[in-house]
Amino acid sequence: MTKKIVVLPGDGIGPEIVAEAVKILEAFRQEGLDVSLEYGLIGGAAYDETGTPLPDETLQMSKQADAILLGAVGGYKWESLDISVRPEKGLLGIRSELNLFANLRPAILYPQLAEASTLKADVVAGLDLMIVRELTGGIYFGQPRGIRTLENGEKQGFNTLVYRETEINRIGKVAFDIASKRQGRVCSVDKANVLESTELWRETMTTLSESYPDIELSHMYVDNAAMQLVRAPKQFDVMVTTNMFGDILSDCASMLTGSIGMLPSASLDENSKGMYEPIHGSAPDIAGQNIANPLATILSAAMMLRYTLDEAAMADRIEKAVSKVLDDGLRTADIYSAGMTKVSTSEMGDAVLAAL
Amino acid sequence: MTKKIVVLPGDGIGPEIVAEAVKILEAFRQEGLDVSLEYGLIGGAAYDETGTPLPDETLQMSKQADAILLGAVGGYKWESLDISVRPEKGLLGIRSELNLFANLRPAILYPQLAEASTLKADVVAGLDLMIVRELTGGIYFGQPRGIRTLENGEKQGFNTLVYRETEINRIGKVAFDIASKRQGRVCSVDKANVLESTELWRETMTTLSESYPDIELSHMYVDNAAMQLVRAPKQFDVMVTTNMFGDILSDCASMLTGSIGMLPSASLDENSKGMYEPIHGSAPDIAGQNIANPLATILSAAMMLRYTLDEAAMADRIEKAVSKVLDDGLRTADIYSAGMTKVSTSEMGDAVLAAL
Numbered sequence: 001m002t003k004k005i006v007v008l009p010g011d012g013i014g015p016e017i018v019a020e021a022v023k024i025l026e027a028f029r030q031e032g033l034d035v036s037l038e039y040g041l042i043g044g045a046a047y048d049e050t051g052t053p054l055p056d057e058t059l060q061m062s063k064q065a066d067a068i069l070l071g072a073v074g075g076y077k078w079e080s081l082d083i084s085v086r087p088e089k090g091l092l093g094i095r096s097e098l099n100l101f102a103n104l105r106p107a108i109l110y111p112q113l114a115e116a117s118t119l120k121a122d123v124v125a126g127l128d129l130m131i132v133r134e135l136t137g138g139i140y141f142g143q144p145r146g147i148r149t150l151e152n153g154e155k156q157g158f159n160t161l162v163y164r165e166t167e168i169n170r171i172g173k174v175a176f177d178i179a180s181k182r183q184g185r186v187c188s189v190d191k192a193n194v195l196e197s198t199e200l201w202r203e204t205m206t207t208l209s210e211s212y213p214d215i216e217l218s219h220m221y222v223d224n225a226a227m228q229l230v231r232a233p234k235q236f237d238v239m240v241t242t243n244m245f246g247d248i249l250s251d252c253a254s255m256l257t258g259s260i261g262m263l264p265s266a267s268l269d270e271n272s273k274g275m276y277e278p279i280h281g282s283a284p285d286i287a288g289q290n291i292a293n294p295l296a297t298i299l300s301a302a303m304m305l306r307y308t309l310d311e312a313a314m315a316d317r318i319e320k321a322v323s324k325v326l327d328d329g330l331r332t333a334d335i336y337s338a339g340m341t342k343v344s345t346s347e348m349g350d351a352v353l354a355a356l
Numbered sequence: 357m358t359k360k361i362v363v364l365p366g367d368g369i370g371p372e373i374v375a376e377a378v379k380i381l382e383a384f385r386q387e388g389l390d391v392s393l394e395y396g397l398i399g400g401a402a403y404d405e406t407g408t409p410l411p412d413e414t415l416q417m418s419k420q421a422d423a424i425l426l427g428a429v430g431g432y433k434w435e436s437l438d439i440s441v442r443p444e445k446g447l448l449g450i451r452s453e454l455n456l457f458a459n460l461r462p463a464i465l466y467p468q469l470a471e472a473s474t475l476k477a478d479v480v481a482g483l484d485l486m487i488v489r490e491l492t493g494g495i496y497f498g499q500p501r502g503i504r505t506l507e508n509g510e511k512q513g514f515n516t517l518v519y520r521e522t523e524i525n526r527i528g529k530v531a532f533d534i535a536s537k538r539q540g541r542v543c544s545v546d547k548a549n550v551l552e553s554t555e556l557w558r559e560t561m562t563t564l565s566e567s568y569p570d571i572e573l574s575h576m577y578v579d580n581a582a583m584q585l586v587r588a589p590k591q592f593d594v595m596v597t598t599n600m601f602g603d604i605l606s607d608c609a610s611m612l613t614g615s616i617g618m619l620p621s622a623s624l625d626e627n628s629k630g631m632y633e634p635i636h637g638s639a640p641d642i643a644g645q646n647i648a649n650p651l652a653t654i655l656s657a658a659m660m661l662r663y664t665l666d667e668a669a670m671a672d673r674i675e676k677a678v679s680k681v682l683d684d685g686l687r688t689a690d691i692y693s694a695g696m697t698k699v700s701t702s703e704m705g706d707a708v709l710a711a712l
């Protein structure tokens with residue numbers, strides 16, 4: 001049966017980078033990959049056209065899809081909007097409505113780009129860590145939330161961090177399962193010495209680990225984790241953490257590699273239906289210039305082929321093609337260094353296509 | 357009038373490093389510094405002796421003190437205790453009871469230790485940033501909080517992130533005032549695209565900045581801030597942020613310098629009464645071995661002389677003495693590198709004393 005892919009280009013550089021990933025998917029379709037592509041609006045682009053960052057039409061088509069390819073959302077343009085209609089709300093809405101609770105964020109150093117890291121070579125050479133971030137709970141979605149006016153007339157803003165055992169268990173399982181195909185080590189990150197919600201997180205992970213005798217579970221406070229990522233990131237195999245801590249730590253980890261323009265991500269539900277998107281943002285400052293790096297989005301399409309479409313061979317071909325264009329010295333501006341060949345967004349996409 | 361200093365050695369390496377800072381204060385006392393020193397129990401040490409991490413006696417003497425010198429609290433030994441009696445609770449209790457809302461955490465690269473950073477030299481050379489962390493509000497103290505059992509029998513943990521305008525204003529003022537004596541730039545870090553509490557944070561900082569026409573205020577999302585600290589930390593002058601984000605970012609920033617054993621901190625109330633402590637933790641793994649680095653605690657005593665005791669000249673003398681012992685090649689194990697002279701905790705303290 002034809003698998004349905006919904007493409008949500010979003011804002012900023014989103015449309016440009018998504019176009020390059022679509023080129024690749026279209027090429028596989030020519031070869032017989034049985035997928036249909038349908039486009040939807042999300043984020044600021046959706047708000048501008050429909051007054052909401054997540055139109056019902058987008059939500060419905062996404063619910064019916066097998067996989068979603070997302071560019072990026074947000075930008076200065078919408079920063080003064082009320083929080084309830086910001087572009088980001090579209091992304092948060094789709095994560096929540098589709099129950100995409102497991103966010104996989106690899107932080108890998110590409111050997112061809114080792115120079116781009118701000119860290120010393122020996123600290124990051126060979127870095128390959130996987131951050132598993134809980135994506136549909138925690139303080140991102142907890143109720144009550146809002147801004148109220150107190151009796152004395154001043155405003156007070158409030159949010160609620162909340163996790164229940166079932167939520168912690170299911171993200172824990174994802175982390176343990178991934179670790180079992182890697183080095184077998186999970187580091188759970190919390191702030192159990194201060195926050196009761198993450199005290200429960202720690203206890204639940206500890207209990208869960210009894211069902212995974214071959215996995216080594218450790219715990220780390222989030223402040224220490226941020227330090228250890230800078231001090232010795234290679235100590236980690238898989239990290240699992242809350243929505244908010246995962247947001248911060250995964251961005252930190254991806255920047256360590258110097259390859260943030262290269263890193264894909266997957267957000268999965270319980271049936272490995274998923275949304276795939278680059279880790280980087282919408283970069284409004286360079287939008288429309290055909291200079292953004294499309295490789296993270298192309299590699300996100302590879303993750304989609306592997307995890308949702310069961311086409312590991314095609315995923316492999318993409319990843320090898322990306323490696324080849326890097327070996328050939330092709331670089332978009334963000335990863336350019338002296339002696340390499342600077343290419344545009346579309347030239348990079350074409351080069352990967354040719355190398356498939 | 358005699359100024360009262362309360363000394364709270366705490367846990368792990370706390371007693372050893374505090375002893376070295378006290379040596380220096382005692383030397384100044386011989387020279388005429390009019391202070392009295394009184395000792396109190398806090399953290400795990402207090403729990404073991406009295407059953408609570410913040411005995412009333414400690415709290416009362418701290419309330420009457422002009423300044424507090426703290427070592428560190430916490431350790432594996434107490435990790436299985438209930439969160440309400442953990443060593444950390446002693447620290448949180450004293451911060452809150454004494455209204456020490458402004459936590460100043462410098463991240464400075466000592467040129468003598470430049471090699472110790474995991475970052476490339478050009479990225480961190482000359483790094484000198486000040487993180488101003490809100491310390492008595494936010495999710496650390498918000499109510500309601502706890503772990504409850506839901507109807508279906510599973511447990512749920514919850515915490516509340518809450519900020520009101522007056523809290524944001526007073527920490528904002530501290531940041532702006534500090535920036536006015538530095539490069540005049542404040543970066544306020546929030547997650548205003550997701551959390552209403554920090555949307556209010558951003559609005560309040562923006563309004564406040566109108567009273568500081570000479571200060572340049574920028575805003576950054578916390579995930580981006582974690583990336584930018586790794587990518588280009590020298591872009592920052594003063595960062596101001598919430599209790600939780602400040603905990604994470606300041607640890608990350610201090611590790612960038614490679615000098616985390618060197619960094620002091622101050623936690624101040626509205627009248628510059630303050631608690632002074634090293635940024636690093638209690639390091640239970642090396643406790644009792646006379647190998648910990650006492651310099652962060654010695655430099656915390658210098659901050660105390662400067663901010664609370666109005667003895668800038670003495671503070672200068674400590675800072676110059678620390679610089680001199682580093683120039684002389686003295687290094688504790690944590691900052692040791694080939695060709696230097698390895699010294700113990702007490703040898704380092706003695707060397708600073710001799711160099712005063």
Ligand SMILES: CC(C)[C@H](C(=O)O)[C@@H](O)C(=O)O
Binds near residue numbers: 074088091247579
């Ligand atoms: C855009 C924003 C809402 C989002 C998040 O905070 O989750 C982004 O930072 C991310 O990490 O995907």
Ligand SMILES: CC(C)[C@H](C(=O)O)[C@@H](O)C(=O)O
Binds near residue numbers: 223429
């Ligand atoms: C020990 C702990 C409660 C404390 C905190 O989280 O504030 C520590 O990490 C710090 O930064 O001073």
